[in-house]
Amino acid sequence: MSHELITFLILIIAIILFFLEILPLPVTAMLVPISLSLTGILEPQDAFSYFGDRWVIVFLGMFIISGAMFKTGFANRIGDLTVKIAGNNGFMLLFLVMLVLGVMSAFLSNTGATAVFVPVVVAVCLRSGINSKKMLMPMAFASSLGGTLTVIGTPPNGIVNSVLNESAKYSELGFFEFSKVGIFIFIIGILYMVFFGYKLLPKESTDEKEAFEDFSQNLRTEKMWFALLIFIFVIISMATGIIDLQVAAMLGAMLTIITGCLTMNEAFNSVNWTTIFLFAGMLSMSQAIEDSGAADLIANQIVNVSVSPYIVLGILFITTALLTNFMSNTATAAIFAPIAINIAESMSVSPYPFMMAIAISASCCFLTPIATPPNTIVLGPAGYRFKDYFIAGWPLQVITFIVAMIIIPIFFPF
Template identity: 45%
Template structure:
């Protein structure tokens, strides 16, 4: 049995464990990296190379910078103000909630954004006498959509960029380059929910005054710290967007995190607690697996098999559509980070097989990995609103499937225009 076939078998086992979550996701990813070393796919010294990857540092830094806004109460304050301005009509309220959810998720953790806005939305729904089930799912969906807008909005965006870097591509995605697809998809998603999706939402009267755990106590926050946390985030985002020579994305994120702790926006203990270690280890574990797929030829084998299935020389648009559907299908039941990490190397291999620029294919995989709308387990914001909204599994299927289709159509129209398959032709 060739190394490529062994690698494919290992990949199938990893995918199965990701989907079923028989063991924790991070354990599966790190176990995959160790297996690559034991089976001789990569040298032993490369097994934990993912932990020293600069992207891991970027993740950690942005988790801390984002958490400082939650701990100072600034994120909650922004949410309350914007939602309050939008009024109490169901459509205007939905617009306000989705707008603030998407905007905050573009630069902060979408899980953190959903968590901080959850009690705000419950309170507003109670005051407006609107069932929370009519607004909490749109909030979760908006947090997922907004994350697509910037490089740090959601892990799949960073993974897509890391895949280009790992493949030795000179041109990678810029910080705000994702907005070319992120903004159209977000706007289309908001319109869909306001004019069609709302009819598919359940109408359940839930006690909106139920206790919600909040990490921030009002008496512990101060206006000065809120201003400081806002300035830190603004400086970090501007530094990343402008691209200051000598200051990498990782350096900007870590400097921001250090300043947040030194200025008391959050404690050292809170900074450590805010880092999502599952994401860190998931990413770090899948990096060596990606390398193994490349070294053993498993990625090339999948690419050749997929291309032959599509008729030998398929249109890059067909490839993009199929990988979008595959990524989107996987992300309904497994981590979006895992979906992207699994498919990005395959996307690059197929693009190279066709002689096409891999940017369009990778962008489709990243966007699709964020379209986890049709199940309550696809993304943490969906899970967060499950109880408070009184939702059932099928509620997500009903309201979320249409949103997935809208995202798919918008992506297939916008992506090839912004990132041509054969630039210069």
């Protein structure tokens, strides 16, 4: 059996196990690098190297910082203020959280913004008596939607510009050019979740909510200003790029311990290890799809049906979105961006609509908890199941596709 087929087989089996939840999610995720190693698709050192991936490090750091925000009472204070503004109105609260986080994600790392907002939203839910399951997934979706508004909002946008920059024929997309498409998707996506999507989310309560309540006992309110300063420092560092994302996140995490906001045990307990193992395990699939030749196989199939640029636009969007739901969106964009340029040149059309489709589809993926970093971050704190994402996310996935197919050719003609 060829390496391409073996890779696809491992991916399909993993998807089935994720949906059925026969095994714990981290176990299924870890079986992926194990299988890729045993079948010779990847070398073991490569398959398990993603525990050092930059986003895994960011997750670790931001979980600890989030723990400090709870333990010092900072998240609770923000929660009280938000509830005061929303007036315990679940509808208004959901809209406010999605709007604020979406705008933040346009200018900050959407991963970082989501991670630091989790304890704030959970605190809001505790204060207002709202089930956190109704809030955290819409929050993650809003973060991804907001990331489409600027070039720095999400990694795929930067990758698209990097690939364009490597070619002497094309100029990079401007800072707000992504918003020509992203603003429509952002507004419509929020309206969908606020008026309809939240109804598809689980209604039952979760043990994670109780865990957050326990974590908030015996607050160290005298350390709140330390937590606040650390939080501001990390956000500014991420926004300006003065310090790299993973360095800023981990430095902030260490400062919470040094300043006494958290003890070492509390820092370890604040990390959601399901998220860490799930993300690190599945990142190996990204490299496997590229190294095995599966990515080339997909590209060749797209070229073979390139009878119309509109059809290719749709195929690129759907293919990128589907793969991104099961591998790193950064890796997916890196794989398909150069493929899109080659296809555009072979058809003698502009590559910009294809590149925009890849940037949008790599960020707007809502079917699984591993589709984007924000999706992964909220998995553990809300106690979601794998299929919860599919149930609430598939209409939004279809909506983003339809909007993109209409808007992209208008602002980026072939």
